Amino acid sequence: MAQRVLPAALAAVAQGTQAVGSMVLILVASRFLEVEGLGLFSLLYGFLVLASGLVSGFVGDSSTVLDRGDRRIRGALEAWFLILAGSASTLIAVAGHLLGFTGSLQFLIIGLAGFAFISEEILRRQLMIVLKFGRVTLVDLAMILGTATTLLAAAQDGLRLFDFLVSILIGQTIGALTGIVLLPRSERYLVGIGSADLRAVAGFGLWRAAQHSLRPALLTSLRFIVIAVVGLAAAGELEVARVYAAPALILVGGLASFLLPSYARDSSRPLHELVGRADRSVLALTVFTILGSVAALLLLPVVGPLLTGRLPDTVAVTGWLCLSLGIGTSIPYGSLAAVRGRASSVFAVRLSETVLSLALAAGVVHLTGSFVLAPLCAAVSSVIGAIFLRLVILAEPKAVGYSSVPSTVVMRRKSETHV
Numbered sequence: 176m177a178q179r180v181l182p183a184a185l186a187a188v189a190q191g192t193q194a195v196g197s198m199v200l201i202l203v204a205s206r207f208l209e210v211e212g213l214g215l216f217s218l219l220y221g222f223l224v225l226a227s228g229l230v231s232g233f234v235g236d237s238s239t240v241l242d243r244g245d246r247r248i249r250g251a252l253e254a255w256f257l258i259l260a261g262s263a264s265t266l267i268a269v270a271g272h273l274l275g276f277t278g279s280l281q282f283l284i285i286g287l288a289g290f291a292f293i294s295e296e297i298l299r300r301q302l303m304i305v306l307k308f309g310r311v312t313l314v315d316l317a318m319i320l321g322t323a324t325t326l327l328a329a330a331q332d333g334l335r336l337f338d339f340l341v342s343i344l345i346g347q348t349i350g351a352l353t354g355i356v357l358l359p360r361s362e363r364y365l366v367g368i369g370s371a372d373l374r375a376v377a378g379f380g381l382w383r384a385a386q387h388s389l390r391p392a393l394l395t396s397l398r399f400i401v402i403a404v405v406g407l408a409a410a411g412e413l414e415v416a417r418v419y420a421a422p423a424l425i426l427v428g429g430l431a432s433f434l435l436p437s438y439a440r441d442s443s444r445p446l447h448e449l450v451g452r453a454d455r456s457v458l459a460l461t462v463f464t465i466l467g468s469v470a471a472l473l474l475l476p477v478v479g480p481l482l483t484g485r486l487p488d489t490v491a492v493t494g495w496l497c498l499s500l501g502i503g504t505s506i507p508y509g510s511l512a513a514v515r516g517r518a519s520s521v522f523a524v525r526l527s528e529t530v531l532s533l534a535l536a537a538g539v540v541h542l543t544g545s546f547v548l549a550p551l552c553a554a555v556s557s558v559i560g561a562i563f564l565r566l567v568i569l570a571e572p573k574a575v576g577y578s579s580v581p582s583t584v585v586m587r588r589k590s591e592t593h594v
Contacts, residue, residue, distance in 0.1 A: 192315035193299070194425045196346075200322060200339070201418050205411075206484035207334040214402060214410030215274060216336055221395035222270055223289055223343070225388060226263035227296045232387030233259060233380035235300035241379060250371035255380065256297060264289035281337065288340055291347035298354030301362055310357040317353040322346030386522055393529045393553060400537050401546045409546040415483045416491035417550070419475070423467055423499040427460060438514040446515065450569055453507040457561075460503035468496040494550030501557025508564035520568050524560050532556040 204216050234256045241248050268286035276285060295318060302311045325342035326334060355363065401410045438449060471478075472493065479487045505528075509521045535552035 192312050192319070194421075196315055196319040196322070198418065198421050198425075199319070200343075201414065202482060203326060203334075204339055205415050205418055207330075208336060208339075208411075210411035210415075210485075211407040212336045212411070213414055214398070214407040214412075216339055217410060217414040218395070218398045218402060219267070219271060219274070219285070219340070220343075221391065221398055222267045223292045225391040225395050226260075226267060226289060227293050228387040228391045229384045230256065230259045230263060230293045231296050231300060232384035234376075235297055236383035236387075237376045237380040238301065239304050241376065245372075246366045247370050247372040248375060250366050250368040251373045251376040253365060254368040254371045254373060255376055260290055260293045260297075263293060276337070281340075284337070284340055284344055288344035288347065291344055291351055295347045295351040295354060298351055298358070301358060302354060305359055305362060307357070307359070310354075313357060314350050314354045318346045318350030320346075321349035382522075386525070389525050389529050393532055396533050397536055397549050397553065400533065400540055401549060404537075404540045405544065405546050412488055413491060413546045413549065415485060416487040417495050418483055419479055419487045420471065420492050420495035420499065423464065423471065423496055424502065426467070427464055427499045427503045438511050446569070449511055449515075450565075453511045453565075453569075456507040457504050460507070461500060464496070464500045464503050468493075468500070471496060488547050490547040491550060494548060494552075494554060497554035498550050498557060501554040501561065505557050505561035505564065508561055508569060512564055512568045515569075517568055521564070524564055524568065528556045528560040531559070 201217070201220070205213055208216060234252055237255075238252050241252075243249050243252060264286045267289040268282050271285040272282055276282065295314070299311050299314055302308075302314065322342045322345065325345045326338065329335075329338040329342070398410050398413065401413055438453075441449065472489070475487065475489060475492060479485075479492075509525070512518075512521050532553040532555075535556065536549045539548045539552055540546060
């Protein structure tokens, strides 16, 4: 029993340290940057998380499932990492240039920060694959230390937006180097890519990359909509509200993430039994989220300024808290449906949720000229998706059949771990 509980606990700690590092960085930014600068930083950071999710899904999940000991597969993993990380980093640098970072040094720093961010995540995944969750935490701590030290050194002259980008580059590079050192010797080697089986890896990785990118793409697109319609200052206010509500999003996502291996372990049980278990999980998460949200809203006038340096908008905070409620109702049913062989249906529902969220948000923001209801649009879509999963996907005859899900599914990175 203890042999199974300890890895799960260490995995939870590993997810938590990454989320804490992300949240602290944005909290510091919210206190030192003007609201327009915070909006721009949140958009750039969203690009980093989105790129990391894409590459992690493509390369990280392929490395987990495919035979990485095969030289052709390993070579393909290396090749795809270089192609995807290099392309994504270049696109992020171009986006930074279009957003106002026009100097050649700024272009280089942003591009390198993107590559370091993605590399650190892939190395975390490699450690997770071999169940070295304690070492994953050390990687995160090294990253946090490097980022914090850089910000402290720059704070003597006042922190600017570019200082945060440099701190990301240095912190993520230190984390990646730590990951290389901590990799077991059996995993720390490269092969030639001349005979790489690119197609085999792409056949699996494309699907996983699409699934990993949905939530980061939603958050980044919401920021972009707000910036395009209202402005950078509104995006900054939206980010302040999100950071205040982030603990609820992290806790609900973290609690729900442990349901998937539980369903996988008992996937041969009757469907109605597992659906009942999912219903109880949804009820528990709903009660937990509502109670926590009420407390968060009551404490907002006092705790909000202490955390973020300004008072978050109450309606926007409520929307983000409602999104955590939507996540809590959706993940249990999505996890169960995936275990019962309906992964493609779950992806279709998640994609539909994302499209509906963005359509609602674009319409509401355009009509009201305000950002405050954008998170609530995403929350409504998430709840609709949960209802559809429960009443349609899990009620269809196909859901009775099941496919075995590897126990290593608990190792998969959740994109929500980046705040």
